[in-house]
Amino acid sequence: MSEELGLTVKKEDAPEWYQQTVLKADFADYSPVKGCIVIKHWGYAIWEKIQEVFNDAIKKHGVQNYYFPMLIPESLIKKEAEHFSGFTPEVAWVTHAGKNKLDEKLAIRPTSETIMYAMFSKWLKSYRQLPMKVHQWCNIMRWETKMTKPFLRGREFLWQEGHTVHETKEEAEKETSWALEEYAKLSEDLLAIPVVKGKKTDSDKFAGAEFTLGIESLMSDGKALQMGTSHMLGHNFAKPYEVKFFGRDEKWHFGWQTSWGTSTRLLGGVILTHGDDKGAILPPKVAPIQAVIIPILFKGKEEKVIKKCKELEKKLNKTKLRIHFDNREGYTAGWKFNDWELKGVPLRIEIGPRDVDNKKFIIVRRDTGEKIAIEENNIQETLETFLKKIHNNLFTRAKEFVKTHTAKPKTVKDLKTAINSKQWALIPHCSREECEKELENKSEGGPRIIPLKQDSIKNQICINCKKEAKYWLYWGKSY
Numbered sequence: 001m002s003e004e005l006g007l008t009v010k011k012e013d014a015p016e017w018y019q020q021t022v023l024k025a026d027f028a029d030y031s032p033v034k035g036c037i038v039i040k041h042w043g044y045a046i047w048e049k050i051q052e053v054f055n056d057a058i059k060k061h062g063v064q065n066y067y068f069p070m071l072i073p074e075s076l077i078k079k080e081a082e083h084f085s086g087f088t089p090e091v092a093w094v095t096h097a098g099k100n101k102l103d104e105k106l107a108i109r110p111t112s113e114t115i116m117y118a119m120f121s122k123w124l125k126s127y128r129q130l131p132m133k134v135h136q137w138c139n140i141m142r143w144e145t146k147m148t149k150p151f152l153r154g155r156e157f158l159w160q161e162g163h164t165v166h167e168t169k170e171e172a173e174k175e176t177s178w179a180l181e182e183y184a185k186l187s188e189d190l191l192a193i194p195v196v197k198g199k200k201t202d203s204d205k206f207a208g209a210e211f212t213l214g215i216e217s218l219m220s221d222g223k224a225l226q227m228g229t230s231h232m233l234g235h236n237f238a239k240p241y242e243v244k245f246f247g248r249d250e251k252w253h254f255g256w257q258t259s260w261g262t263s264t265r266l267l268g269g270v271i272l273t274h275g276d277d278k279g280a281i282l283p284p285k286v287a288p289i290q291a292v293i294i295p296i297l298f299k300g301k302e303e304k305v306i307k308k309c310k311e312l313e314k315k316l317n318k319t320k321l322r323i324h325f326d327n328r329e330g331y332t333a334g335w336k337f338n339d340w341e342l343k344g345v346p347l348r349i350e351i352g353p354r355d356v357d358n359k360k361f362i363i364v365r366r367d368t369g370e371k372i373a374i375e376e377n378n379i380q381e382t383l384e385t386f387l388k389k390i391h392n393n394l395f396t397r398a399k400e401f402v403k404t405h406t407a408k409p410k411t412v413k414d415l416k417t418a419i420n421s422k423q424w425a426l427i428p429h430c431s432r433e434e435c436e437k438e439l440e441n442k443s444e445g446g447p448r449i450i451p452l453k454q455d456s457i458k459n460q461i462c463i464n465c466k467k468e469a470k471y472w473l474y475w476g477k478s479y
């Protein structure tokens with residue numbers, strides 16, 4: 001069994017390392033349906049933590065949870081032409097019920113704007129109902145033709161989608177920025193993944209949006225991961241779906257709309273960003289188990305060690321800490337160390353017979369491997385302190401990685417070199433779509449995000465066409 005447990009490759013062999021970590025640490029497994037995974041307990045527990053924190057944040061903001069059907073009639077999904085053509089290539093359709101062909105085929109939701117806004121149109125009457133803030137947690141289906149990868153790119157995934165209607169354009173724009181900030185907080189404060197907040201280029205925005213904001217992070221293999229997007233929809237959907245309200249001026253107006261989402265892709269981000277040669281390293285705030293107690297057993301002294309472990313588990317489980325005592329029989333302590341290291345549990349508490357007598361234990365940090373002797377007396381505070389330290393260390397480490405892997409090339413040749421050496425790049429760009437396409441062909445990468453924080457672009461010329469540059473743009477490969 002021990003041969004099967006650990007990883008057989010190092011993290012630098014990114015695709016194989018990622019796959020082994022996902023499978024062996026019980027984050028997920030492949031299913032009989034191509035491109036669809038089973039999210040296993042270890043992955044799902046992290047998703048639950050994300051849901052808990054995000055639900056809390058949006059509810060405080062006045063957002064309410066709903067559930068909409070997963071099937072959308074073709075006539076409905078077709079109403080906003082740009083949106084429809086953007087999603088058509090990856091829509092899966094239900095065409096039959098038993099042997100009978102349906103009168104109208106039904107799309108399995110690739111996103112829910114269309115079905116939600118048909119209902120908004122029915123519900124919304126007056127400006128007094130605004131802002132309207134509707135949200136759902138659900139699954140989504142997009143029939144990917146590109147290579148799929150657990151969490152990062154799949155045909156079915158879990159996500160949240162928020163949809164709001166506002167009286168004014170300014171309010172809707174403010175909401176779009178609010179969602180972006182929430183995603184950045186979720187990513188940095190909870191998952192310890194540093195992100196760049198920015199705007200998508202026009203070629204890359206959501207089909208049907210006026211503009212799309214997003215957070216983007218650089219993964220350890222040099223590819224960028226889009227971790228959340230927030231769309232300003234303007235009146236683009238309100239018009240075809242007739243999302244209208246009777247205003248203060250006693251006239252009918254179209255509602256200003258936004259939508260925003262993030263998905264189980266975040267789990268892929270966690271694994272890729274923090275993991276090492278031994279497997280995953282989980283950020284303490286979402287780790288299903290924050291500290292695992294492992295007994296070091298010697299013949300004849302098992303009883304007092306196990307008793308102490310149980311006592312400690314009971315005591316710590318009364319706190320907010322998530323503790324687990326690994327009492328499995330027939331496994332050596334070393335085997336257990338490896339198993340929990342692979343799964344990425346932030347702290348391990350080792351307890352042997354002498355430790356019981358001395359009222360001192362050894363704790364081991366997953367992020368640094370450091371061993372620390374601690375007193376039994378103030379164990380709760382000590383664990384809490386170390387969990388905070390681990391979060392900060394993971395975040396700082398990831399931030400440093402992004403910093404040292406962000407190139408500022410002066411020429412297209414330098415840009416290519418940067419991308420081939422697993423970096424992304426900040427480049428001056430003219431903002432023209434034709435130029436973007438041309439550069440995509442030359443460089444392998446593509447436009448990732450126009451950072452909101454812009455250095456002066458004055459006197460800069462576009463890296464590709466040499467026309468006047470309009471903004472700094474992150475450019476690189478992506479998931």
Ligand SMILES: [Zn+2]
Pocket residue numbers: 429430431432435436462463464465466467
């Ligand atoms: Zn250009």
